[in-house]
Amino acid sequence: MTDNAFLEVSHLKKYFDLGHDRILKAVDDVSLNVRKGKTLGIVGESGCGKTTFGRTVLGIYEKSGGKVVFDGKDTDDMSEKEHFQLKKRMQMIFQDPYASLNPRSTVLDLIAEPMDIHHLFKHGRDRRTRVGELLQEVGLSVDFLNRYPHEFSGGQRQRIGIARALALRPEFVIADEPISALDVSVQAQVVQLLKQLQKEKGLTMMFIAHDLSMVKYISDDVAVMYLGHLVEQTSSRVLYDRPLHPYTQALLSAIPIPDPDVEEKRKRIILSGDLPSPINPPDGCVFRTRCPFAMAICTSEKPSLKEVAEGHYVACHLHPGAKSGDAARMKQVLSK
Numbered sequence: 001m002t003d004n005a006f007l008e009v010s011h012l013k014k015y016f017d018l019g020h021d022r023i024l025k026a027v028d029d030v031s032l033n034v035r036k037g038k039t040l041g042i043v044g045e046s047g048c049g050k051t052t053f054g055r056t057v058l059g060i061y062e063k064s065g066g067k068v069v070f071d072g073k074d075t076d077d078m079s080e081k082e083h084f085q086l087k088k089r090m091q092m093i094f095q096d097p098y099a100s101l102n103p104r105s106t107v108l109d110l111i112a113e114p115m116d117i118h119h120l121f122k123h124g125r126d127r128r129t130r131v132g133e134l135l136q137e138v139g140l141s142v143d144f145l146n147r148y149p150h151e152f153s154g155g156q157r158q159r160i161g162i163a164r165a166l167a168l169r170p171e172f173v174i175a176d177e178p179i180s181a182l183d184v185s186v187q188a189q190v191v192q193l194l195k196q197l198q199k200e201k202g203l204t205m206m207f208i209a210h211d212l213s214m215v216k217y218i219s220d221d222v223a224v225m226y227l228g229h230l231v232e233q234t235s236s237r238v239l240y241d242r243p244l245h246p247y248t249q250a251l252l253s254a255i256p257i258p259d260p261d262v263e264e265k266r267k268r269i270i271l272s273g274d275l276p277s278p279i280n281p282p283d284g285c286v287f288r289t290r291c292p293f294a295m296a297i298c299t300s301e302k303p304s305l306k307e308v309a310e311g312h313y314v315a316c317h318l319h320p321g322a323k324s325g326d327a328a329r330m331k332q333v334l335s336k
């Protein structure tokens with residue numbers, strides 16, 4: 001999709017075998033790229049497969065199909081040594097900092113653990129100095145080295161989680177809903193910190209979230225997922241100015257606007273029904289059962305992801321080459 005891709009994912013699948021002939025298609029045929037040194041936001045409702053996608057990309061889950069190319073190298077062609085190195089180069093920041101930090105370990109041991117696994121230090125003094133540096137990078141005091149996770153607030157714990165993820169100087173970081181467990185007042189601070197660290201270190205990042213306003217702030221590009229499928233991907237600016245997929249339009253129309261005049265005038269798209277089960281997804285387009293514009297073709301044919309404008313990819317039968325009747329119909333529904 002893009003020339004300067006750091007991560008290239010093609011046709012990635014992750015199916016969970018639930019037994020009794022039941023297969024849950026958590027990620028189904030997702031292709032996308034993350035540009036080097038940029039942040040890709042991944043958005044979609046709870047259960048659409050964002051976390052599974054991130055974990056499968058990192059190799060935490062074994063993929064059921066497809067390809068992951070990291071910095072030009074197919075992960076399937078890597079040697080054991082390269083895989084071990086890869087674990088250093090890719091890191092994850094988790095949603096719930098409390099659950100992901102061992103309550104019996106000190107901050108020093110928690111942050112040093114990934115470095116200990118890779119035997120980075122000969123002397124305890126160097127280990128302490130490096131952890132102190134990391135604490136300062138995430139805005140925490142070096143005085144916290146000997147304290148335990150329960151002594152910290154949610155925002156501080158997430159900073160410890162970020163320091164731990166950065167300990168091995170990764171090139172690629174997946175932040176999986178890093179702010180959803182935090183108070184609204186500290187969410188912006190943590191996002192601001194991630195944005196600053198990403199810029200300073202030239203990190204390539206994937207930011208998984210369902211809060212579209214924060215995604216807009218931090219992401220260069222955004223990918224929208226629905227029921228294990230990628231439905232739209234483009235730059236953050238274009239996605240928010242000109243969303244093309246009806247699902248993206250619905251997600252965006254649900255963000256509250258602080259100005260009451262604008263809020264009153266704008267059209268909200270309310271999706272009917274719940275997210276269908278990924279064990280038994282709809283035939284054809286997976287979104288068709290909730291789509292206000294569904295047509296006959298949406299039942300019989302799965303739309304493929306197509307580039308409708310430069311760098312703007314959509315999987316929807318209304319695009320591209322939508323017949324004038326379809327476009328008019330879309331306008332009509334939107335103006336109701």
Ligand SMILES: Nc1ncnc2c1ncn2[C@@H]1O[C@H](COP(=O)(O)OP(=O)(O)OP(=O)(O)O)[C@@H](O)[C@H]1O
Nearest residue numbers: 016024026044045046047048049050051052053278
């Ligand atoms: N280990 C697993 N075994 C079986 N099913 C799973 C497993 N992990 C996830 N799933 C299922 O895969 C689907 C996608 O889940 P996933 O957690 O990836 O979605 P999500 O978009 O990240 O949601 P959330 O925002 O709630 O974390 C869901 O139906 C979920 O129940």
